[in-house]
Amino acid sequence: MNNINFSSYPLSDVILKAISDLGYEIPTPVQQQVIPAVLAGNDVLVQSQTGSGKTASFGIPLCEKVDWIENKPQILVLEPTRELAQQVQEDLINIGRYKRIKATAVYGKASYVKQKSELKQKSHIVVGTPGRVLDHIIKGSLPLEKINCLVIDEADEMLNMGFIDQVKEIIAALPKMKNTLLFSATMPQTIERMSNAYLHEPIVVKIEATEKTTPKIQHAFLDTTDENKLNALEAVTIMENPDTCIIFANTQEKVNVTYDFLVKAGYPVGKLHGGMMQEDRFDVMDAFRKAKFRYLVATDVAARGIDIENITHVINLDIPYEKESYIHRVGRTGRAGKEGFALTFVTPKEGALKREIETFGELTMTQITLPNAKLVARSKSAFEAKITTKQKIKQPKAKRVNEEITKVYFNGGKKKKLRALDFVGTISKIEGITAEDIGIITIQENVTYIDILNGKGQLVIQAMKERTIKGKQLKVHVARKK
Numbered sequence: 001m002n003n004i005n006f007s008s009y010p011l012s013d014v015i016l017k018a019i020s021d022l023g024y025e026i027p028t029p030v031q032q033q034v035i036p037a038v039l040a041g042n043d044v045l046v047q048s049q050t051g052s053g054k055t056a057s058f059g060i061p062l063c064e065k066v067d068w069i070e071n072k073p074q075i076l077v078l079e080p081t082r083e084l085a086q087q088v089q090e091d092l093i094n095i096g097r098y099k100r101i102k103a104t105a106v107y108g109k110a111s112y113v114k115q116k117s118e119l120k121q122k123s124h125i126v127v128g129t130p131g132r133v134l135d136h137i138i139k140g141s142l143p144l145e146k147i148n149c150l151v152i153d154e155a156d157e158m159l160n161m162g163f164i165d166q167v168k169e170i171i172a173a174l175p176k177m178k179n180t181l182l183f184s185a186t187m188p189q190t191i192e193r194m195s196n197a198y199l200h201e202p203i204v205v206k207i208e209a210t211e212k213t214t215p216k217i218q219h220a221f222l223d224t225t226d227e228n229k230l231n232a233l234e235a236v237t238i239m240e241n242p243d244t245c246i247i248f249a250n251t252q253e254k255v256n257v258t259y260d261f262l263v264k265a266g267y268p269v270g271k272l273h274g275g276m277m278q279e280d281r282f283d284v285m286d287a288f289r290k291a292k293f294r295y296l297v298a299t300d301v302a303a304r305g306i307d308i309e310n311i312t313h314v315i316n317l318d319i320p321y322e323k324e325s326y327i328h329r330v331g332r333t334g335r336a337g338k339e340g341f342a343l344t345f346v347t348p349k350e351g352a353l354k355r356e357i358e359t360f361g362e363l364t365m366t367q368i369t370l371p372n373a374k375l376v377a378r379s380k381s382a383f384e385a386k387i388t389t390k391q392k393i394k395q396p397k398a399k400r401v402n403e404e405i406t407k408v409y410f411n412g413g414k415k416k417k418l419r420a421l422d423f424v425g426t427i428s429k430i431e432g433i434t435a436e437d438i439g440i441i442t443i444q445e446n447v448t449y450i451d452i453l454n455g456k457g458q459l460v461i462q463a464m465k466e467r468t469i470k471g472k473q474l475k476v477h478v479a480r481k482k
Contacts (some may be wrong), residue, residue, distance in 0.1 A: 006024060028052055030048045044205060046207075077125065082108065089127045148175070155194070156184045222367075230258065233261075247295065247297045248314065248329050268293035269293055269294075300320065319345070404453060407449055409480070414443055422469050439452065
């Protein structure tokens, strides 16, 4: 296994080019075991910690296996949160970019009608949360007859969030002949029973923690009271002066109060919880990923699978209700071999809960004391210098994949009876353009968006200003970014 690289697997050139452009070099341990198992058509049960490269482990082989010609969904991926559904959709689109794979995300608190419209078009992969997926199934807007693979991602989180019954309903509605891939960071008995019930002779992949994969996290706790938490938070962050920090609270109200406190104190901070509008949540995560602010206050909605590099500190303002949640929260730091610091505030009544977490996680939290006013004052100038210094904006890992792609807007869609074939037929007749230069086509009621690949976007835009599609002259320009 030492000399394995992605070209060791039977993957097409378009998939290999995409994963190379995405910066994947050597398969991670979970990828080394899962990719060949999925390519061979096996069911797979995977226990692996977050940050192990799990999404690519199923995304790469499934994008390889997708039949591009088939218009109906072939793969269904279930995720516990909207943020994860959107992130995994983006990852799959990027892996399948040069194969022109269309992945559609469906989740609650977003337009059902718009999702229904997208599902009527060519859609190879559907990624969604259980509630909205089930909604589409019941209303008949998600065709199931071509589904040949189900991915249940973050299964233990599905269990914690009460989604297991919905997942079972979805499984009952799917074709019997399919592969099932189940991923979980922990393996409680309920998940094991689920695996026995729904997976057929699965390849079992358990990635043991090694020196390379174990997060290098220093676990600590601070005795405090509810009344003193915010003042303690300010003192600790001034002393620690983190580069990037996620602060977890158990309730939306606590997140709001903490966020307001930090804003007033001059911190560059964002907040994230389930009560926010979906678009606002996505915008916050995108800004935090790009290092537009250093501190994020969040409920557990941000604890699972959100792929943000270089989080130096995690602070549990509230000790989590669930032992598993502690593992998922602190897993945001100490990634990719870097060191991290996880601090938990513990009130006098919570000593037993702290000990349960230590036993469950096989870890020891070291007690720290609150820094005194003199130490805090001495650290203040360095802290203020950092929070007033703008971080270098981080480029998304898909930048190289997307830099030669232009999303082109046409002001005509279904109402003008335009089909994907009409656009492909016209555009591919432009000199210097072939069908391989045409990416994902999204036709809506009144507009159409087409990805033009290989840096040929402007060539298409200029040519289409002089051409018609089905006899119709359409306005054409670079699509505005949402």
